[in-house]
Structure formats: C-alpha cells, structure tokens
C-alpha cells in the first residue's frame with residue numbers, strides 16, 4: 455500500500471514511452487495527477503536493457519535496472535511504478551537477482567541498495583493502491599454501447615507467480631496471445647501474422663477498439679496495422695488505445711493531455727460518438 | 742531446417758552441455774517428460790525448426806550443436822507461455838534465454854539479424870544510457886543491408902513527433918558503462934572457473 459497521507463511514488467517511464475509510446479507516458483501522468491498520486495520521475499534514469507540485455511545474461515539486465523531502483527531508494531521512496539511491462543519485468547528481475555545472487559549483483563551494480571523497494575505496474579497502482587471504487591467515483595463520461603476488448607499480451611500476465619496478475623476477467627479469447635513482440639523490425643512477417651490474428655478476433659467480436667497496456671503491443675497493433683493490412687490484404691481500422699487514455703477520458707481529462715492525437719489509427723470517433731456525460735458522477739457503473 | 746535424421750545421438754552427446762544449461766538457467770532439464778504442453782502453447786512453433794519440447798529433449802540428450810545452432814532459440818519471443826503451462830514448472834523461457842547467450846558465446850548464432858539488432862540496442866544503451874530508437878533503426882538497416890526496413894512507417898512517425906533525431910544522453914553514462922564493464926569482468930571470471 456502507498457502511504458495514504460502522501461501518495462508519492464517513484465516513476466520510471468522507460469525508453470519506449472519517451473519515444474514511440476509518448477501517449478502512454480502523457481496519459482499515465484495525467485491520470486495519476488487527477489487521482490491524487492504524485493509521480494516523482496527518477497532523475498537521470500537509464501534504460502533497463504529490455505530483451506536484448508536479458509538475452510545475453512539476466513544479470514546484466516538486472517544490474518542495469520538495479521541502478522534505477524537504487525536511485526529511487528536514495529530518494530527515500532518505497533514504491534516505483536512503470537507503465538511499461540518490459541521495464542517492469544526488468545525491475546522485478548533486479549529484485550529477484552538481489553535475492554538470488556546478491557553478491558554478484560551488488561558487485562556489478564556498485565551502489566548502495568537494500569532491495570526493499572517494490573516495483574509495480576500502472577495497472578497495479580490503479581487497482582490495488584488506488585482502487586476501482588475511488589476511480590468510479592470520479593467518472594464523468596461513460597462510453598455507451600461500445601465493445602472495447604482488453605488485450606494484455608504476454609509480459610503483464612506471465613508467469614502468474616511472478617507477474618501477480620489475476621486471471622483477466624472480460625472475455626477476449628486472444629487476450630494473452632503474443633503479438634509478435636520485438637520482431638517488427640527483424641522478422642516483420644511474424645508480427646504481420648500474429649498481430650493480424652488478434653485484430654481479426656477483435657473485429658469478429660464486434661469490438662470498436664482494443665485496449666492495451668504495453669508499448670510494444672500497442673506499436674504492433676497500431677503503428678504496424680498498415681503492415682498487417684498489407685500482409686493479410688485486410689482493411690482494419692481498429693483504434694488501439696491505452697487503458698490510461700480510456701480512464702483519463704472517462705475522468706474528463708482534456709484529450710490533448712492524454713495524447714489521443716498521437717495514435718496512428720484515430721480514436722476520435724470512438725470517444726466522440728459513444729461517450730455521454732454523466733449527470734451524477736457517482737452513479738456510474740462502467741469503468 | 743531441422744536435420745533430425747542427421748542427429749547421431751550417442752556419438753554427439755555432450756554431458757557437459759546438459760550440466761551447463763542446468764546451472765546457467767537454474768532449471769532441472771531432466772524433469773521434462775515430453776508432455777508437449779510447451780509446444781502446444783508456443784505461438785512461434787510454426788517458424789521454429791525444432792518445437793520447444795524437442796529443444797528440451799535435445800538438451801537432455803546433450804545435443805549441443807543441434808540446439809545451439811537452431812533457429813528456434815533465436816525466434817523465441819520470451820513470451821513465457823511455455824513457462825506458464827509446464828506441469829513441472831520448468832522455466833522454459835529461461836532455458837531458451839540461456840541457450841541464446843550460450844550460442845553467442847559459442848559463435849553459433851543462427852539468425853544473425855536478430856543478434857545484430859540486439860547488439861545495436863545494447864550499443865545504444867552503452868552510448869547514451871537510453872535507447873535511441875531512430876539511431877538504432879538506422880544502424881540496424883545499414884548493417885543488416887536492409888535499408889528499407891520500416892521505411893513505410895517513417896513519414897507517419899515523423900508527423901506524430903515520434904521519430905526524434907537527437908538522442909537523449911543521460912548524465913550517468915559513465916555509471917552505465919561501468920556496469921557493462923564490471924559485468925564483462927564477471928563473465929570472464931566465471932568462464933575461467
């Protein structure tokens with residue numbers, strides 16, 4: 455639990471949200487501000503190494519991520535939140551390596567570190583620390599008659615003991631299928647095939663949009679949707695929005711602050727045509 | 742492609758390899774009883790030469806060459822579906838990861854482009870402290886001799902301000918480089934032991 459008197463937590467944006475996924479960063483910050491959580495960006499944070507570092511040796515990735523954790527501890531904070539599942543994995547891996555191979559880990563890191571800090575995703579922050587009830591009370595707009603399928607991807611939910619992610623509730627058969635991950639560049643046909651299947655399933659279910667919480671998934675589904683269309687000879691025009699953008703919109707945050715204009719497949723219609731303001735915000739049942 | 746018929750199981754069996762994979766990954770490979778759940782869960786089987794359960798079996802049989810030269814280990818996306826569904830809770834994704842870095846060390850990487858991409862990624866982190874996506878892509882395209890990779894996406898990305906041309910350099914670059922150096926020393930020491 456976050457310290458209730460002062461909800462201050464360390465924020466680790468990660469590289470992708472400073473570049474291709476800038477709207478995830480914008481909407482995360484705007485949403486947290488609206489919900490009274492103060493995010494303190496770890497100054498001078500470095501890349502966690504992501505899959506490439508991990509592929510060489512998990513200890514390298516752990517040490518790179520460890521520098522950020524050590525800096526957050528130095529700031530006197532006991533929770534660090536990141537919107538990126540890949541970064542989260544690296545941060546948690548660092549904590550695990552601290553337990554498993556403390557000696558080598560600290561030898562490589564060479565920074566004071568106690569391992570006491572907790573690393574969480576933005577979803578955990580919203581669900582466990584802020585609570586759906588608090589969010590529900592602040593809903594101003596409701597999206598009506600719209601199916602938005604949740605797509606979690608791989609990293610957020612697996613493996614269960616590590617990710618500590620409950621079984622996703624809403625039914626979307628491909629909710630945790632892989633989208634092709636980082637193969638957009640090196641093995642583009644894989645992303646074409648896998649991402650195509652996910653979009654296809656979403657369309658079959660009558661979805662108006664796909665909600666995501668991972669920069670890589672979002673990039674494959676949104677930015678690369680045109681490549682998918684070429685691969686399958688399809689005409690998908692499926693908005694792929696971050697959950698933080700949807701919640702932010704429901705809370706009445708200015709769409710500009712949520713980076714809705716940064717999406718490649720526009721979600722304007724989704725939000726304009728299906729939303730209606732609530733008279734009495736607390737009556738809302740839809741989150 | 743898989744050369745299953747060319748495998749000479751007893752002749753090529755390398756006991757040391759089995760041991761090495763087990764210690765590096767921290768997983769007990771001998772527990773695998775070939776139920777096939779991992780391959781059934783793996784979305785990448787269609788591009789693999791050996792499905793992941795066969796990789797597990799080949800490790801048990803000490804088939805170092807076949808395993809470390811396989812395409813499968815480099816096409817694995819580390820999605821963890823296999824790990825999640827293994828009845829013996831073997832962290833198979835971790836085993837695949839271990840095989841990747843062993844193949845780098847043995848210089849038997851099958852899909853050079855993926856390794857190249859990872860290398861350039863790491864270089865970017867070493868140089869700037871963070872990944873500079875634009876530069877990474879440009880360098881990869883150049884070195885992989887695929888200058889047009891994702892060129893169709895560039896104009897769109899520019900329009901959305903998602904293709905920065907100047908890298909962000911963190912102040913603690915030296916600290917990051919030091920982490921890399923200490924890590925290299927650690928690996929070297931470990932390989933000597």
Ligand code: SF4
Pocket residue numbers: 772773774775776777778779780793794797826827828829831833
């Ligand atoms: S799921 Fe586990 S036990 Fe079954 S084949 Fe794969 S590694 Fe072996």
Ligand code: SF4
Pocket residue numbers: 779782783784785786793816817818819820821822823824833834837
């Ligand atoms: S982690 Fe690799 S081997 Fe396992 S299911 Fe995913 S892609 Fe397949």
